[in-house]
Amino acid sequence: MSFEQDIKRLRQSKKMTQQELADILHVSRQTVSTWENGKNYPSLEILRSICVLFDVSFEQIMFGEENTMKNKQDMATAIDREVKLKTRYKKLTIILATIFVFFGAWISVLVFGYSKGVATIDRWNPFLTYQVSYTKMPALTKKDSQREWTAWYSDNEMGTSWTKLTLSTGENPGVVEPYVMAYHKGSYVKTSRIVPASEVSTLVRGDLETFEKYQQETSKIGASDDSNFQKDLKKKVHLTDTIRTINNN
Template structure:
């Protein structure tokens, strides 16, 4: 199978249009079309970008017969392994972040002090540092997608108490008597609005 056929096959397998692939590689759609029909071949740097975009080794793209005999099985296996290498830190760090939130909740209802609640926040920050360290270690282009997934989930876990205490601090300047239920309601609305906006922005950036 020629390199152009492989590019077309991988592009369709990843549900990418020629326009989207061209944008990702920094070339024109016509260039992608010419590669796929065999009128031209990509430069070496573009082959490297293609291998990263499709999660396949460059050898698969460059050599006609070297990997064709084990084609889909090799690609599927390598792709799965690479994705697991990135997904595991996401799952692990998110789990630690959830534990941090539970620690903060338990600390709040037990002692109700900022200091004790911050212990859980420190655990969550540690989870973020761990995730970023593992993501950098993997150094995969796909890790950007997992990074967005990680933060779009974890901001909901990390922000509750920072929003709560920020809101409580702001309300200290309110000169009139307040009801606890109203305070909690406005805190919840602020939290949901803030997380919703950030999540929306992240999803827009992904498209």
């Protein structure tokens, strides 16, 4: 007999309908029908389940003595194709999973670097762009001017974006009302220089003065909202809508 005849005979010997057999093997009734019509063959896993269900050997149900050579070859070809496809799908799944994990880890590193102000990571972050920011240069001693110092920089004239940058400018060469202009990407500072107030827009200077004044006031008052603002200044390296919030207060 052929496989399609065998599977039908075995099913009928157990007095099962196609639907009952399908339910046991967790396939559709149409799938069982295609087996019995010789249009398709079950997978290796399902073949093993059929052997257990009907108590027949794997070899018998696949290569019964009455099977023709063509049926044997067709079934062997179908099974071989399925094995190759499963192997290919498994490799593809592993590759895609590896890419997904790598991409997820890469994005996590970029987000971590940006939120924590890791300059080395921000330098190679393709989602960040270089921008020019300003801050008022603090009064530094000659010794302090040779070391890195940290300050909040205004990223735009609207006062809605601020970045905490750490850099070293060296000693003020004698500029009156000195400001620091930083060319940076996230927390990575590519270059900076000391500039006079005349080179900084009036809006930016006003934002910096308001920001500095508010920092000083909130550090003294200690009110709940102000305390939260001071905590943000210590923990974060990026602030948004700061001047708008200050003005509303």
